[in-house]
Amino acid sequence: MTVVLTLAVLALVAIAIWQLTKIFELSQLKADQSRAQIANDNDNKNNGYLLFAFMVFTYLITIWSFWKYSKFFLPEASSAHGAEYDYLMLVSFVIIFIVQFITQFLLHYFGYKYRGKEGQKALFYADNDRLEFIWTIIPVIVLAGLILWGLYTWTNIMDVNDEDDPLIVELYAQQFNWTARYGGADNVLGGANVRMIDIDKANVLGLDESDSYASDDVIVKELHLPVGRKVNFKMRSQDVLHSAYMPHFRAQMNCVPGMTTEFSFTPITTTADIRKNPDVVDKVKRTNKIRAERAANGEDNSDPWEYDYILLCNKICGKSHYNMQMKIIVETQEEYDAWMKTQQTFSQTMASVQ
Numbered sequence: 113m114t115v116v117l118t119l120a121v122l123a124l125v126a127i128a129i130w131q132l133t134k135i136f137e138l139s140q141l142k143a144d145q146s147r148a149q150i151a152n153d154n155d156n157k158n159n160g161y162l163l164f165a166f167m168v169f170t171y172l173i174t175i176w177s178f179w180k181y182s183k184f185f186l187p188e189a190s191s192a193h194g195a196e197y198d199y200l201m202l203v204s205f206v207i208i209f210i211v212q213f214i215t216q217f218l219l220h221y222f223g224y225k226y227r228g229k230e231g232q233k234a235l236f237y238a239d240n241d242r243l244e245f246i247w248t249i250i251p252v253i254v255l256a257g258l259i260l261w262g263l264y265t266w267t268n269i270m271d272v273n274d275e276d277d278p279l280i281v282e283l284y285a286q287q288f289n290w291t292a293r294y295g296g297a298d299n300v301l302g303g304a305n306v307r308m309i310d311i312d313k314a315n316v317l318g319l320d321e322s323d324s325y326a327s328d329d330v331i332v333k334e335l336h337l338p339v340g341r342k343v344n345f346k347m348r349s350q351d352v353l354h355s356a357y358m359p360h361f362r363a364q365m366n367c368v369p370g371m372t373t374e375f376s377f378t379p380i381t382t383t384a385d386i387r388k389n390p391d392v393v394d395k396v397k398r399t400n401k402i403r404a405e406r407a408a409n410g411e412d413n414s415d416p417w418e419y420d421y422i423l424l425c426n427k428i429c430g431k432s433h434y435n436m437q438m439k440i441i442v443e444t445q446e447e448y449d450a451w452m453k454t455q456q457t458f459s460q461t462m463a464s465v466q
């Protein structure tokens with residue numbers, strides 16, 4: 113791969129030098145010699161047609177890309193705010209596609225229609241107030257509408273508050289893994305600071321051992337969330353900038369060393385239910401077909417795959433950034449309670465180490 117890339121770069125550099133020398137030669141030509149270099153009617157016509165062909169190519173490749181790659185889209189959002197977010201995104205894209213369809217057509221069509229012709233002189237057309245007013249006011253209205261709607265949606269999504277008895281969960285980022293911490297029976301996170309990390313005593317998140325709120329905290333490596341209950345996430349980072357990205361819930365928040373950031377959402381679809389979603393069923397089928405082929409060849413990563421929600425890091429934070437992830441399981445309240453009962457509290461873990 114590196115060899116191919118190197119060769120490609122060398123070829124491009126060679127073309128660039130060749131073009132530069134050509135431009136230099138042209139600039140040196142005497143007036144009578146340069147006559148042969150001026151495009152004639154035939155050249156202009158060919159370029160006009162090529163321009164048109166390029167427009168058709170752009171449209172076709174757009175349609176083809178949607179047809180070929182839309183199966184890679186995420187399934188419907190699994191959080192309460194997700195549908196609103198997706199709708200805003202969809203409307204923005206529809207507007208962009210309509211505008212690009214029209215402007216690309218005008219650009220290429222005018223390029224063709226007003227191509228150079230022997231003896232034809234361009235018309236000097238200074239301005240037209242009405243035309244300029246129309247093409248200014250329409251984008252102003254559309255963009256103002258989109259921006260206001262976007263701000264309104266943003267404010268709604270970013271409103272982290274304590275209404276509706278949210279579950280409090282800390283997401284702790286470090287190179288290159290995630291840890292989650294629950295507040296325990298009191299749903300209050302104990303104080304913590306990276307300066308209090310004590311690896312020998314297994315206090316890996318730097319919890320304040322003297323803080324009574326910390327003793328019942330539950331530290332886990334797999335995030336379980338009860339469906340339908342609001343979750344308020346508190347993000348911390350131990351080392352560098354990370355970003356907690358939960359694409360299925362349309363959620364992302366940076367994790368910044370030295371401060372706590374927040375994000376809040378309500379999961380609305382359990383892991384069991386999303387696995388029944390037709391898009392997800394198709395995706396799993398496609399992936400497992402590839403995996404079965406790999407298994408037949410005796411290759412790695414060939415065991416059947418099951419669909420799961422996932423927390424990823426979305427800031428390039430180092431060499432293993434790509435693999436910084438944690439499984440998220442959304443389940444019924446009963447399943448969640450049963451799972452939580454099997455977990456050790458912080459004080460139990462500390463006692464077992466000492």
Ligand SMILES: [Cu+2]
Pocket residue numbers: 285286287288353354355425426427428429433436
């Ligand atoms: Cu990271």
